[in-house]
Amino acid sequence: MTEYVSTQGYKGTRDFYPEDKRFLNWLKTKIDHVMRLYCFEEYDGPFLEPIELYLSKTSEEIVNQQLYSFRDKGDRHVAIRPEMTPTLARMIAKVHQTLVKPIRWYSMPTCMRYERPQRGRLREFIQLNVDLFGGNPKDEDLEILQIILSLMKSFGAQKEHYEVKISHRALLDFFLLKYVVLDKSHIPSVVRLLDKKDKISLEVFKEEAEKLGLETKAIDYLLMFLDKDLNSLCADLLKDSPDALYLKEILETLKSLDPHAPIEFSSSIVRGFDYYTGLVFEVFDRNPDNRRALFGGGRYDNLIASFGSEPLSGIGFGMGDVTFHHFLEGHHLIPSLAAKVPVSVIRFGEEDRVKALRLCQRLRDDLGLFVEAPLSLQKFGKQIQHAQKRNATCVAFIAQEDGEDGFTLKWLETGVQEHIKFDSNEYKNLSQRF
């Protein structure tokens, strides 16, 4: 007995059937447009990289648990990219001295991480990466936040749908050193605790804070910090923090460009990665059924340090396609993306194959129409049915009365038939009717 191969793909990956690919293409086209409005250029890189690239750059969790790595047939240790930033850093480090600054780059690579597949998380995903380096930090920070607001707007997202929350790493350090910890070395563990604050109860939070050696007073300060808005903090706990004032200015500038922009300070934003050094931000879905961080990013000091290049600071973010799809779906922001066939050509027998093909070719060449040629010889009614299944706008065929210099067009919605001559104005302007 023959053993058949399974039609299941590898766990955590997706098959993009035409309807799925249409969604991705729609997504990509909209993103491309916004990125071009801001004069960003697209780049791409290899799917496989030498493993050294990740050992030095990526977070420990990714390297130890999530990296797809193996040895090639020549014993080179390689890895499938789990994120784009290390490749970006490598590419920039290679040529940055010759590039005109600032550098505005974006990419939409497919990446892979060995994770337990779940809602919003797959092993293979597409991640929009937007990065900006080599300019004045304040202007860069503003531009990246503007881009996020423009992106969301371009998808029809309203201020009820999402929220951008920003904070600043140095502000956090300032606060923690002043009120919570005794020593800089304690900061990372407290930051990690803050990062999971929203996922645990107040009691557990307090317990864990105690475990970290924080005194009651320090914990009270932490809770106060998390509870206040930026103005109160500026007037009080963060009075001497230049970064708090910086955030105020960033927010005021953005609000003066768009008073309804859903962007606020939030002390709970810390971002897990160690390499962020300045502004950090996260975009949240406000859908009550799907309240979660959609994506985020921040400012890093020196992306290309590990390549021995001179420092280059920048700001960037990454947005995964899976969670973003859920966001758009949840707020009904995906339009109908059904495939459409403007013209489906029909023929009547073996002998009129060439005539039908010539008609197809003329409609494509002369008018740029998307035309489906007949690939089987069925009865007229069957071919009409086929065209309807294809979502065709009309069928075209050469009836006896059309002779050599025209054809018949039947509009499927109305059933109206027209005879059209190739030398008529009607023919010349036909494509405008689709």
Next chain:
Amino acid sequence: MTEYVSTQGYKGTRDFYPEDKRFLNWLKTKIDHVMRLYCFEEYDGPFLEPIELYLSKTSEEIVNQQLYSFRDKGDRHVAIRPEMTPTLARMIAKVHQTLVKPIRWYSMPTCMRYERPQRGRLREFIQLNVDLFGGNPKDEDLEILQIILSLMKSFGAQKEHYEVKISHRALLDFFLLKYVVLDKSHIPSVVRLLDKKDKISLEVFKEEAEKLGLETKAIDYLLMFLDKDLNSLCADLLKDSPDALYLKEILETLKSLDPHAPIEFSSSIVRGFDYYTGLVFEVFDRNPDNRRALFGGGRYDNLIASFGSEPLSGIGFGMGDVTFHHFLEGHHLIPSLAAKVPVSVIRFGEEDRVKALRLCQRLRDDLGLFVEAPLSLQKFGKQIQHAQKRNATCVAFIAQEDGEDGFTLKWLETGVQEHIKFDSNEYKNLSQRF
């Protein structure tokens, strides 16, 4: 001492800097358009597949020598796709009973093969895959060849630049069985010899034919076959072959659609893969410096047999981006793809940041212009120089005389400056001037 990470990527892969990505995007856009003219739908699939998929379908050379395979952290044996056809077959097998036939699908996946990198061959490449199933074979064969001709034409390729050579597997079998071999089982070895005919001398060809046990008379027939055109063969050696007549009809139909189409029969076309069963074809570069097969394909009987599905025959081809790039380059068919910045906005100090950002935003929102915002505060002359380096068409700024309701536009090529008011028709129609 710190050890720095190399900026070199993995051997045989490419970094797509913005200029490279612009080429790829240009290529993809043109291909997308042609595929849509023929109502093909785009699909995509996973980069990793279970290894079983390739063990059953791909050629032995690929599986044994060229496959990137490894075990994931859960001990699943997986492989990076070396080609798209097995994924396509799996996806079709899964759903083909529910799909409206014929199925017209295309994809442009990135694939990887462990090969020695050389001109025209890399380890990571992009391959256009076009496939057509479930229709009448003759119409499908015609459509696939038409698509190839349309594709080449859409890139500006003329009949001096390339040539499509077609043949038929059954015609070859018919001829070999009648004149050359005694038994069907000898056919594959003779086919392999024919496949490399152009790469070896006549003497070596004869020697190898003898080694295969062919008699002098059989070898003479082989050489005669390779030497004749289709008409002579139809009148003589292939008089009783229905497939020879079939090819004649295919060629006549295509020539009646375009008398100059560079497509001919060639008895030397056999295609290496065993799974081809009908029409086979290859596209050749006619550049004397780069005479080589660009890509090819053919008809297969049952793509989805190994999944236990009912038979589904089709025809398809795959075209790699690396060789096609060489083809286009060799014939000077790649236009200038320089990045352009329509408008670069300039500002004069810290205090007019918001004004400048508001101008950027208006030009983007109102007019859909691609606008570069100022990311550093330099002298006016420096900012103009920067805009020129960016290939900007003009710079925009708010001069004192512009007040609150307008701005100044300086066209960089002519140096002409204009003051434009936001409420003018000049402003409304500005985007038409780019």
